[in-house]
Amino acid sequence: MNPAPHTPLLDRIRIPADLKNFSADQLKQVAAELRAETVHAVSQTGGHLGASLGVVELTVAIHAVFDTPRDKLIWDVGHQAYPHKILTGRRDRIHTLRQPGGLSGFTRRSESEYDPFGAAHSSTSISAGLGMAVARDLLRPGGKRNEQSVISVIGDGSMSAGMAYEAMNNAGAMRSRLIVVLNDNDMSIAPPVGAMSAYLSRLISSRPFLSLREVMAKVARRFPAPLERVARRADEFARGMLTGGTLFEEMGFYYVGPIDGHNLDHLLPLLRNLRDADTGPPVLLHVVTQKGKGYPPAEAAPDKYHAVSKFNVVTGAQNKAPPGPPTYTATFAKALIAEAEQDERIVAVTAAMPSGTGLDAFGKRFPRRTFDVGIAEQHAVTFAAGLATEGIKPFVAIYSTFLQRAYDQVVHDVALQKLPVRFAMDRAGLVGADGATHAGAFDIAYLGCIPDMVLMAPSDEAELAHMVATAAAFDDGPIAFRFPRGEGFGLEPVPARGTPVEIGRGRVLREGSAVALLSYGTRLRECLAAAEELAALGLSCTVADARFAKPLDTALVDQLARHHEVMVTLEEGSVCGFGALVMQHLAMGGAFDSGLKFRPMCLPDAFLDHDTPKAQYETAGLSARAIVAQVLAAMGPGAAAAAPARA
Incomplete structure (x- = not known):
C-alpha cells in the first residue's frame, strides 16, 4: 500500500474559492500537496499521470485568480484535469478514478458544475470556449467583458490539430474576450524562459500596456496608408522580438509569454492582469511546463508515465499483469512489419x-x-489518399473512435475516388476504463454505408494477421479492418506472416440444424460457448465467422437462413451495423416470408460508462449467457423442452 501524503493545507480546501484565503507562499505549498495527492491517487487507480503533474501550479493559479465555476475553465484534453478534480469538490472520490461507478478519467459536464465542457478527444477547447464567450456577450449586451472570463487550456499536442487553428482564426476575427492558455510541455515552440521573459509578459499583459497599444493602434489608423503599414510592422517587430508570438498575433490574438508554468510568482500576477483586462482581442498565454513535474520517475520517462497502471509511489514500479497472449495491437504491428519486409x-x-x-x-x-x-x-x-494515388500502399492506423474525426475525408478523398487506402482501426468495441468517449462503437455503421468499402473483422489474433495480409494484397479500393484493445485469446499460433483470405468469404466452425449464430469479430468465442450451452439443452447449433461485413458473404447468409429456425448475428458495434446489413439482404431476398426468426445482437443504443471490459459486455448483453437467452426467447415458451424434437 502507498501511504497517503500529509496535506494540511489541501485538507482545508473544499471548493476553489477557498484558495483565495491563501497567500502566494501558501499556494506554493498547496501545489506541492496537490502534486503528492495526485501521485497517490493515480498510484491506486492507474490513469493519465504525466500531463496532470505538469499542470499542478497552473491549476492552482487559475482557480486562485478566477471565480470558477462562474468563470468557465475548459481543459483540453481532460486527462490533464486530475488536479482540477481534486480542487473542485471531488477529492473524496478521486480514488475511484476510472473505476466502475467512479469518476471519469476526463472532464464531464454531468459530473461537476466545474466541468463546463466534456473533453476526452483533443483540440475542442478553443471552439467551445469561443462559443461560451459569444453566448456571454449575447446574454450581457453592454456589460463589461471581464464580468465573466472564459479560459481554455490546450496542450501543445492538441495544437497540432487543424480544429484549434480554425477556432483561433474565428476568435481573432470576432474579437470576443477569450483567454487561451497554451500548455507547452515539451518546449516545442518556446525558447528558454526565465525572469526577463516573465517580467515582459507581466508588463505587456497589464491594463496600461493593453490600453496604450489600443490607443496607438487607433492613432496609426489615422496615418496615411504607407505610414500606417510602417507603424503596424514596427509594432509586430517589437512584439516578435519580445515574445516570439507572431503566428498567434497574425491570427488576431494578443500573445503573452512564454513563461514558466511552474512558477506561481510569475503566474499569479499575470493571470490577474488578464482577468482584469476588459479591452483588446482574445489572448493567448503561452506557458512552458514539464510532463511529470515533481515526481522523479515521471520526469525521467514522461512517455512511460503518460498513462500508467497502478504503481509503487516510492520506486515508481508499475504493477504489470502476468505475461499473457500477445495483444491485438502487437499482433497487428508484427504482421504489418512482415508485409513491409516483402x-x-x-x-x-x-x-x-x-x-x-x-x-x-x-x-x-x-x-x-x-x-x-x-x-x-x-x-x-x-495524406494517405495522396500516397495511394502514386502507387504507395498506406496503412492508416487510427483508433476507431478517432477515425470519426476524419469521416468526410474517408468518404470524399478516399472512397469516392476508390483509392486503395488501408484503415487499421484499433480499440474497436468497448475499451474498459476509458469509457464511452474512446469506445469504438460506430465504425461498422459509419463505414458500412460507404460504397465500395471493404470491411473485415478478425475473430482472434491469428485471423488479424491474415487480414493484414489481405489488406496488403488488395488494390481495388479502400479496405478497413477493426480489432479490439487488449490481449488475444492465445488459442491459435499466430503465423509469422498472414495469408490473404478470399474477399467476402466467411467460414463455418460448427455445424448444426436448429440455430445459426453468425459472428462478426471477436464475439466468436462467446458464440461457441453459447452453442455448447444450447447443445446441452438439446438445441443443435451452427456457428459461423462472417469475417466480412462488406462485401457480405451472401451465399453463407442464405444457407444459414434456409436451414435454421433461428438466426442470430453478433457484433461489437452499434445499431445499424453488421446486423443491419445482414437484415437488409435477408429482407430483400424474402427470407423472413418463410418464417425465419432473426435477431441482431449488437451494442445497446446508449453510451456505456467506464467499467471492466467483461462487465461492459455483460451490460451490453453480448455474453454467451445473453446469446442463449436471446435464442430461447426467439423460439418462444417451452423452447428448451421441445429442443430434442427440433434437433
Missing part, C-alpha cells in the same frame, strides 16, 4: 498515436516509411 511500397500513417497503434515498432524497423502527422486525423487520411 513490399517496399507499404508505409504506415498514424495521428499522434504511434505506441497506441503499435506503429512505434514499425517505425523502429522502417523509420522512413512511418509517418506520425500529429493530432490531425483529417490530414492523415487525405
Whole structure:
C-alpha cells in the first residue's frame, strides 16, 4: 500500500474559492500537496499521470485568480484535469478514478458544475470556449467583458490539430474576450524562459500596456496608408522580438509569454492582469511546463508515465499483469512489419498515436516509411489518399473512435475516388476504463454505408494477421479492418506472416440444424460457448465467422437462413451495423416470408460508462449467457423442452 501524503493545507480546501484565503507562499505549498495527492491517487487507480503533474501550479493559479465555476475553465484534453478534480469538490472520490461507478478519467459536464465542457478527444477547447464567450456577450449586451472570463487550456499536442487553428482564426476575427492558455510541455515552440521573459509578459499583459497599444493602434489608423503599414510592422517587430508570438498575433490574438508554468510568482500576477483586462482581442498565454513535474520517475520517462497502471509511489514500479497472449495491437504491428519486409511500397500513417497503434515498432524497423502527422486525423487520411494515388500502399492506423474525426475525408478523398487506402482501426468495441468517449462503437455503421468499402473483422489474433495480409494484397479500393484493445485469446499460433483470405468469404466452425449464430469479430468465442450451452439443452447449433461485413458473404447468409429456425448475428458495434446489413439482404431476398426468426445482437443504443471490459459486455448483453437467452426467447415458451424434437 502507498501511504497517503500529509496535506494540511489541501485538507482545508473544499471548493476553489477557498484558495483565495491563501497567500502566494501558501499556494506554493498547496501545489506541492496537490502534486503528492495526485501521485497517490493515480498510484491506486492507474490513469493519465504525466500531463496532470505538469499542470499542478497552473491549476492552482487559475482557480486562485478566477471565480470558477462562474468563470468557465475548459481543459483540453481532460486527462490533464486530475488536479482540477481534486480542487473542485471531488477529492473524496478521486480514488475511484476510472473505476466502475467512479469518476471519469476526463472532464464531464454531468459530473461537476466545474466541468463546463466534456473533453476526452483533443483540440475542442478553443471552439467551445469561443462559443461560451459569444453566448456571454449575447446574454450581457453592454456589460463589461471581464464580468465573466472564459479560459481554455490546450496542450501543445492538441495544437497540432487543424480544429484549434480554425477556432483561433474565428476568435481573432470576432474579437470576443477569450483567454487561451497554451500548455507547452515539451518546449516545442518556446525558447528558454526565465525572469526577463516573465517580467515582459507581466508588463505587456497589464491594463496600461493593453490600453496604450489600443490607443496607438487607433492613432496609426489615422496615418496615411504607407505610414500606417510602417507603424503596424514596427509594432509586430517589437512584439516578435519580445515574445516570439507572431503566428498567434497574425491570427488576431494578443500573445503573452512564454513563461514558466511552474512558477506561481510569475503566474499569479499575470493571470490577474488578464482577468482584469476588459479591452483588446482574445489572448493567448503561452506557458512552458514539464510532463511529470515533481515526481522523479515521471520526469525521467514522461512517455512511460503518460498513462500508467497502478504503481509503487516510492520506486515508481508499475504493477504489470502476468505475461499473457500477445495483444491485438502487437499482433497487428508484427504482421504489418512482415508485409513491409516483402513490399517496399507499404508505409504506415498514424495521428499522434504511434505506441497506441503499435506503429512505434514499425517505425523502429522502417523509420522512413512511418509517418506520425500529429493530432490531425483529417490530414492523415487525405495524406494517405495522396500516397495511394502514386502507387504507395498506406496503412492508416487510427483508433476507431478517432477515425470519426476524419469521416468526410474517408468518404470524399478516399472512397469516392476508390483509392486503395488501408484503415487499421484499433480499440474497436468497448475499451474498459476509458469509457464511452474512446469506445469504438460506430465504425461498422459509419463505414458500412460507404460504397465500395471493404470491411473485415478478425475473430482472434491469428485471423488479424491474415487480414493484414489481405489488406496488403488488395488494390481495388479502400479496405478497413477493426480489432479490439487488449490481449488475444492465445488459442491459435499466430503465423509469422498472414495469408490473404478470399474477399467476402466467411467460414463455418460448427455445424448444426436448429440455430445459426453468425459472428462478426471477436464475439466468436462467446458464440461457441453459447452453442455448447444450447447443445446441452438439446438445441443443435451452427456457428459461423462472417469475417466480412462488406462485401457480405451472401451465399453463407442464405444457407444459414434456409436451414435454421433461428438466426442470430453478433457484433461489437452499434445499431445499424453488421446486423443491419445482414437484415437488409435477408429482407430483400424474402427470407423472413418463410418464417425465419432473426435477431441482431449488437451494442445497446446508449453510451456505456467506464467499467471492466467483461462487465461492459455483460451490460451490453453480448455474453454467451445473453446469446442463449436471446435464442430461447426467439423460439418462444417451452423452447428448451421441445429442443430434442427440433434437433
